[in-house]
Amino acid sequence: MIKLMPREMVFFDLFEQSAANVHAGAEALAELMHNYVDVPARVKKIKDIEHQGDKLTHETYDRLNKTFITPLDREDIHDICARLDDILDLVDTSANRMTIYKIDQPTEDAQALADCLVQATQSVVEAVGKLRDMKAPEEVLKLCVIIHTHENNGDQLAQRALARLFETMDPINIIKWKDIYGDLEMATDRCEDVANALESVVIKNA
Amino acid sequence: MIKLMPREMVFFDLFEQSAANVHAGAEALAELMHNYVDVPARVKKIKDIEHQGDKLTHETYDRLNKTFITPLDREDIHDICARLDDILDLVDTSANRMTIYKIDQPTEDAQALADCLVQATQSVVEAVGKLRDMKAPEEVLKLCVIIHTHENNGDQLAQRALARLFETMDPINIIKWKDIYGDLEMATDRCEDVANALESVVIKNA
Amino acid sequence: MIKLMPREMVFFDLFEQSAANVHAGAEALAELMHNYVDVPARVKKIKDIEHQGDKLTHETYDRLNKTFITPLDREDIHDICARLDDILDLVDTSANRMTIYKIDQPTEDAQALADCLVQATQSVVEAVGKLRDMKAPEEVLKLCVIIHTHENNGDQLAQRALARLFETMDPINIIKWKDIYGDLEMATDRCEDVANALESVVIKNA
Numbered sequence: 001m002i003k004l005m006p007r008e009m010v011f012f013d014l015f016e017q018s019a020a021n022v023h024a025g026a027e028a029l030a031e032l033m034h035n036y037v038d039v040p041a042r043v044k045k046i047k048d049i050e051h052q053g054d055k056l057t058h059e060t061y062d063r064l065n066k067t068f069i070t071p072l073d074r075e076d077i078h079d080i081c082a083r084l085d086d087i088l089d090l091v092d093t094s095a096n097r098m099t100i101y102k103i104d105q106p107t108e109d110a111q112a113l114a115d116c117l118v119q120a121t122q123s124v125v126e127a128v129g130k131l132r133d134m135k136a137p138e139e140v141l142k143l144c145v146i147i148h149t150h151e152n153n154g155d156q157l158a159q160r161a162l163a164r165l166f167e168t169m170d171p172i173n174i175i176k177w178k179d180i181y182g183d184l185e186m187a188t189d190r191c192e193d194v195a196n197a198l199e200s201v202v203i204k205n206a
Numbered sequence: 207m208i209k210l211m212p213r214e215m216v217f218f219d220l221f222e223q224s225a226a227n228v229h230a231g232a233e234a235l236a237e238l239m240h241n242y243v244d245v246p247a248r249v250k251k252i253k254d255i256e257h258q259g260d261k262l263t264h265e266t267y268d269r270l271n272k273t274f275i276t277p278l279d280r281e282d283i284h285d286i287c288a289r290l291d292d293i294l295d296l297v298d299t300s301a302n303r304m305t306i307y308k309i310d311q312p313t314e315d316a317q318a319l320a321d322c323l324v325q326a327t328q329s330v331v332e333a334v335g336k337l338r339d340m341k342a343p344e345e346v347l348k349l350c351v352i353i354h355t356h357e358n359n360g361d362q363l364a365q366r367a368l369a370r371l372f373e374t375m376d377p378i379n380i381i382k383w384k385d386i387y388g389d390l391e392m393a394t395d396r397c398e399d400v401a402n403a404l405e406s407v408v409i410k411n412a
Numbered sequence: 413m414i415k416l417m418p419r420e421m422v423f424f425d426l427f428e429q430s431a432a433n434v435h436a437g438a439e440a441l442a443e444l445m446h447n448y449v450d451v452p453a454r455v456k457k458i459k460d461i462e463h464q465g466d467k468l469t470h471e472t473y474d475r476l477n478k479t480f481i482t483p484l485d486r487e488d489i490h491d492i493c494a495r496l497d498d499i500l501d502l503v504d505t506s507a508n509r510m511t512i513y514k515i516d517q518p519t520e521d522a523q524a525l526a527d528c529l530v531q532a533t534q535s536v537v538e539a540v541g542k543l544r545d546m547k548a549p550e551e552v553l554k555l556c557v558i559i560h561t562h563e564n565n566g567d568q569l570a571q572r573a574l575a576r577l578f579e580t581m582d583p584i585n586i587i588k589w590k591d592i593y594g595d596l597e598m599a600t601d602r603c604e605d606v607a608n609a610l611e612s613v614v615i616k617n618a
Contacts, residue, residue: 065615100575163306171377171583175590178381203271369512377583384587409477 008071010063012132018056018084019128023121025049025091026187030114032095033106043095050092057085072201079197080128086190087121094183101176109161110177113184116157120150120191127198137202147195154188214277216269218338224262224290225334229327231255231297232393236320238301239312249301256298263291278407285403286334292396293327300389307382315367316383319390322363326356326397333404343408353401360394420483422475424544430468430496431540435533437461437503438599442526444507445518455507462504469497484613491609492540498602499533506595513588521573522589525596528569532562532603539610549614559607566600 025046032042060081064074098106127143130136161181165174231252238248266287270280304312333349336342367387371380437458444454472493476486510518539555542548573593577586 061612065612096571100571101578102575159302159306163308166307166378166382169378171381172578172581172586174378174381175583175586176578200267200271365508365512369514372513372584372588375584377587380584380587406473406477 008067008069009132011060011071011077014056014060014063015080015084015128015131016125018053018060018081019121019125021049021053021056022084022087022091023118023125025053025088026114026117026121029091029095030111030118032098033111033114036106039099043099046092046095050088053085053088057081072205076197076201076204080194080201083190083193083197084124084128086193087124087187090183090187090190091117094180094187097176097180097183101180103176103180107161107177109157109164110180110184112157113154113161113181113188116150116154117184117187117191120147120154120188123147123150124191124194127195131198131201134202134205137206140198140202144195144199147191151188151192151195154185158182158185214273214275215338217266217277217283220262220266220269221286221290221334221337222331224259224266224287225327225331227255227259227262228290228293228297229324229331231259231294232320232323232327235297235301236317236324238304239317239320242312245305249305252298252301256294259291259294263287278411282403282407282410286400286407289396289399289403290330290334292399293330293393296389296393296396297323300386300393303382303386303389307386309382309386313367313383315363315370316386316390318363319360319367319387319394322356322360323390323393323397326353326360326394329353329356330397330400333401337404337407340408340411343412346404346408350401350405353397357394357398357401360391364388364391420479420481421544423472423483423489426468426472426475427492427496427540427543428537430465430472430493431533431537433461433465433468434496434499434503435530435537437465437500438526438529438533441503441507442523442530444510445523445526448518451511455511458504458507462500465497465500469493484617488609488613488616492606492613495602495605495609496536496540498605499536499599502595502599502602503529506592506599509588509592509595513592515588515592519573519589521569521576522592522596524569525566525573525593525600528562528566529596529599529603532559532566532600535559535562536603536606539607543610543613546614546617549618552610552614556607556611559603563600563604563607566597570594570597 028042028046028049032039032046060077064070064077070077097103123143123146127140127147130140130143158181162178165177165181168174234248234252234255238245238252266283270276270283276283303309329349329352333346333353336346336349364387368384371383371387374380440454440458440461444451444458472489476482476489482489509515535555535558539552539559542552542555570593574590577589577593580586
């Protein structure tokens with residue numbers, strides 16, 4: 001039993017590293033939106049963070065394939081890991097679009113959405129950090145409620161952003177920002193998916 | 207054995223309530239499209255139906271976590287429930303876009319797509335209602351075929367709608383309606399996903 | 413045991429037929445893009461291939477439901493089959509858009525993306541063909557790496573295509589091609605999903 005423990009614990013280590021990496025990606029995106037200089041270097045930095053996330057994801061899957069006894073259901077480990085990866089993919093996609101779409105200057109709405117994502121991923125980091133200690137399930141659940149609130153806030157921000165965008169009456173501008181706002185809102189949605197996965201794990205193991 | 211029965215049956219009750227609620231959402235959407243007055247109140251009504259759907263979904267998941275013996279495979283219960291929820295999400299999204307995109311007047315194509323969705327969800331209600339009585343699997347399958355027909359019809363309607371939309375040569379109009387037609391078509395696709403889930407359940411339990 | 417063998421082997425037959433059919437669809441799409449005449453007949457040919465794919469998918473699911481002992485995990489068989497189907501759906505969707513959007517002439521970027529998809533599906537055919545012989549797992553894995561390379565190439569092509577598209581400053585043109593490029597890129601992504609499913613099968617059964 002004791003010998004299995006370290007093997008088990010590595011999944012919590014990997015979750016924590018992944019969540020921290022996702023949060024770093026969200027912060028790098030918010031920095032890009034607020035301080036729109038050296039754009040290629042900042043977009044490249046986000047791409048590097050995304051690659052780091054891919055490595056963590058593959059390591060988790062790899063260990064899952066090699067581990068006989070896991071601390072959580074295999075499918076839950078897979079799910080949490082995949083949903084964390086989804087957030088980072090969308091962070092990278094939206095940063096990438098800034099260069100492909102040759103965006104001159106981020107809008108205030110894009111900044112607000114990126115800030116909302118930073119808050120949501122901060123709560124994801126905290127919730128994932130509490131997962132290891134199954135003795136405090138209510139703390140995980142409390143943080144999941146906060147993630148839901150951020151997601152709800154992201155929805156409101158995205159709706160307001162879209163409504164304002166259509167007022168510009170500039171079709172190419174609308175096409176570009178609709179995609180980017182959509183990515184940012186979806187990234188916050190994926191934080192909620194992580195929260196749902198964590199809630200389900202906590203309830204099952206309560 | 208007898209004591210387990212009521213616990214089992216609650217899943218069929220929840221499916222029937224969810225399906226009826228989905229259908230009520232589709233009907234409210236068709237009403238909005240055909241009688242485009244008091245738009246904010248009508249959109250709000252659809253949002254309320256969507257919230258009711260969320261409650262039913264959570265109650266189903268909750269009971270699934272607490273129930274040891276389920277009348278169908280756990281993953282099938284989860285799947286049917288999630289796909290019903292997907293339909294309603296898209297109903298809500300499309301209604302919401304009507305206000306965010308400041309749509310002046312629904313197109314005839316949007317009305318036809320909403321009507322198609324009402325027919326599809328009506329068949330979903332009927333199919334789900336037959337699920338409880340596993341002695342009549344062929345009746346469920348027959349209704350699933352009808353749902354596939356509605357989905358096929360929705361595809362045709364959406365293609366015709368899109369082709370007509372591009373004839374307007376009005377880019378902002380195209381951007382707006384392409385999204386809404388897409389939501390409506392996808393909602394009908396999700397009805398087909400429910401049909402697929404029901405078919406798989408019926409075949410497994412035949 | 414010996415009597416079960418033929419039943420088991422049928423899944424590999426079905427995978428090979430599905431993969432060959434997906435590749436035929438990609439080739440028909442590339443032909444459409446390079447030789448843009450008799451468009452309705454060529455689009456119809458792709459639709460027929462897609463219907464053939466649906467039949468193979470249903471037959472696979474059907475056999476899965478009726479087979480007690482399967483050569484691979486049931487969910488893996490389902491997954492490989494579903495991901496192959498996803499590729500073909502996107503091939504059909506993109507061909508279909510050529511007529512719905514009344515495209516006059518394919519762009520060079522669309523041709524390059526279709527060619528990339530042909531290469532990716534060719535590697536999918538080869539990888540699926542090696543699956544039957546579990547004694548050569550490293551050959552499957554080698555082909556999966558090639559599929560990842562094609563997917564990566566598809567990403568680069570799509571980004572270049574999008575950047576060039578926005579330079580046209582023609583909103584309706586942008587709306588149309590953004591969708592088609594998106595379909596083509598996603599089809600290549602789905603090839604990668606097949607590769608991921610194959611990798612996971614090979615690692616589990618190594």
